[in-house]
Amino acid sequence: MIEHRGEYEKMFRLEGQLWWYRILHERVAATIKNYFGERRDIQILDAGCGTGGLLDFLRKLSYKNLNGIDGSTDAVAFCHERGLPVVLVNLNELAAFRPDERYDVIVCNDVFCYFEDDDLLNLVKALAHRLKPDGLLISNNNAFNVFRGEHDLAVGSGRRFVQSDFNQLMPDAGLRIRKATYWSFILSPLILAIRQWQSWQLRSGWIKPENVQSDVYLPGAWLNETLYAIVSAEAKILPRTPFGSSLFIVSKPV
Incomplete structure (x- = not known):
């Protein structure tokens, strides 16, 4: 999405409202709390942070040491409008960015789909290298090619994943998967x-192709809240599901 300013504008306006972003941000926050309890001093990096919705959400939960990087000048500009400490970094060059810094949590949501195999392995290795020994890599990814549609074309997404892709990738990068689940299972039909x-x-x-639009739009308030309630209940009742349009993965250093 690096050249898709219109999509970043929509993201910036809707991240705090749209059911999908709200669920994802809550999943990330719940995962962090599950591993680190009530601590708010942990070092968190959002790699490929987009317009900063997740960082803003975590800031409202009183997390103090928040950092973000993104390869889009538009995305970084929107983050700065939120007053977030975000730096313009090409993720292909992550290894050269502040090489001595280590983080308790690195989040990399809906980023891997823009990388081919070799570049993706290099990116995940660079992310793993930035983790503290007991750190977490949290990653959300679009899943199953059968869900490919107009949205993928609009945001420039090159691929979709299944868990077996990461069963091979993560160990090669020095990580082990601690949790993996597909989500939006109930809504998947x-x-x-x-x-x-x-x-x-x-x-x-x-x-x-020149007229495609992403799924980032706000439906009517009642529908948005209904979709949020359904997927929120799914997360509580079905912590792991075998199918869905997204794949949420938590990994730790080996």
Whole structure:
């Protein structure tokens, strides 16, 4: 999404409201709390932080040592509007950025889909190298090619993942997976139907590639809250599910 200013503008406006972002941010915060309890002094890095919605959410929860990096000048500018300490960094060059700094938590959400295999391994190795010995790497990723649709094209996403991709990748990078689950399981039939319809429209020419739009839009308030309630309940009742449009992974150094 590095050149997609319009998508960053939508993200900036909607991250605090849209059900999907709210659920993701709460998942990240719950994971951090599960491992670090009530501590608020831990060092946190959001690598590929976009417009800073997660960092803003964690700041409101009183986390103090927050840092972010992103490869988009637009994204960094939006982060600065929020007053967040975010630096412009090409993630392909992460190894050269503040090489002596180590973090308790690194979050890298919906970033891996922009990297080919060799570059992705180098990125994950660089992230692992920045973790403290008992640190966490938290990563959310778009999942299953069957969910590929207009959204992927709009944000420039190159790939989708299944857990077996990370079962190979993480050990090669010096990490072990502690938790992995797909999510939006309950909504997956609806999401799948929408994405398949989008894909058919793209193939048939009903939607032109230059006119694609992402899924980052705010539905009516009642629908947004209903979707939030459904996926929030799923997270509580079904902590691990076998299918969904996203894959949430927590890893630690070996």
